[in-house]
Amino acid sequence: MPVSLRPAAPAHAIRSYVCRAPGTFIWLGILFVTSVIMHQLTPDILERVLERRSTNIHNLLLSPGRVLLTSALWLDGGGWPLYVLVFNVFHVPAERWLGTRRWLAVMGVAHIGATYLSEGVLALAIHTGAAPHSAVNTLDVGVSYALAGVAAVLTYRIPWRPLRYVYAAGVLLFYTAPLFDHLTFTDIGHFSAALLGLACYPLTPRRKSDQAVAVKAS
Template structure:
């Protein structure tokens, strides 16, 4: 009976510790949930209007850059929130806990701004030269993917060698290889964001905490599963 009481209590303490140590990520998730619910309640015409005004496209960056650079982070380009919950738990919560809130925001927001201006700047140049349609100046461009890409990249420095290089190779495949096969605003933005994240290595030097070794985690899981199996066999 005592174990049954302790387990929920321990789980609750663990969850609260994550929320308390990653406040920006957790509040952000709640806001994204609310705006996603709003998207589901809107007509297609209304949703198109709202997302158009929150997008970091060429038109809005010229009219009100500060507003759209911030507002675009609170809307998802799509109607599904749950996949982002998983990604935030895998990448953003551990990153904010490790980096601290200030460093976390600096890494992610600098990439969000930098990648937006690089990708939209290249698009504007393509439009002026006639290589892209002028209709693209008002495209929808909202979401958290640039922020997420930078944070995922900087997390490489949390991982112990040699697994760090495996992780970096994975990031390269996800964020850089698509740019080699198909040049789009989004692919350019993702590649820039990942590079900005990697470039923030100096910000990670001297951070407290041991580097994460995947093999240590695997061995710990094996020990836990082994102990659980033995306890069940002895009952």
């Protein structure tokens, strides 16, 4: 006799899926709320709201902690459904693999590190006259630096080394290509975030094979 699927089964599967990556879905929930707010505001008010949350040079000097946090709670380009897809491709497997704390640590390293590196380059450009002084207030919000870092650190989740190298090369190529076409400080930020994600290897779980190699080497 065939076993019928209980109506509660799909709901249980969805709940289990979400609970295994709580940080990702809490973040998506916040982004949904801020996205709704963005669509309700007039362009001039929205610009002022985002300016206060931007990790530009001016705000980083005045209140770095506040803007580093709040800038990652607003989307800059692309609709929320697109980020649902991207977050499920990269953040969900990363959080499950690393655990929420280490996933947050990787994102923090990528988001904060890339922000300061890119804004530092912009500050140097302003100092040398390559960029106008008004660039200290350039709008810089969004989740892309953290995403680049997480996409890069997932390199170490791939068990087969040749495929791991191919994936890492693909990530670096994706973030390197814009550097050679109308270079902007955000392009530098994305590339820096990917490198910082690769540098987060010490935060990744050690595989048994890697542990065995380390023991033999010692």
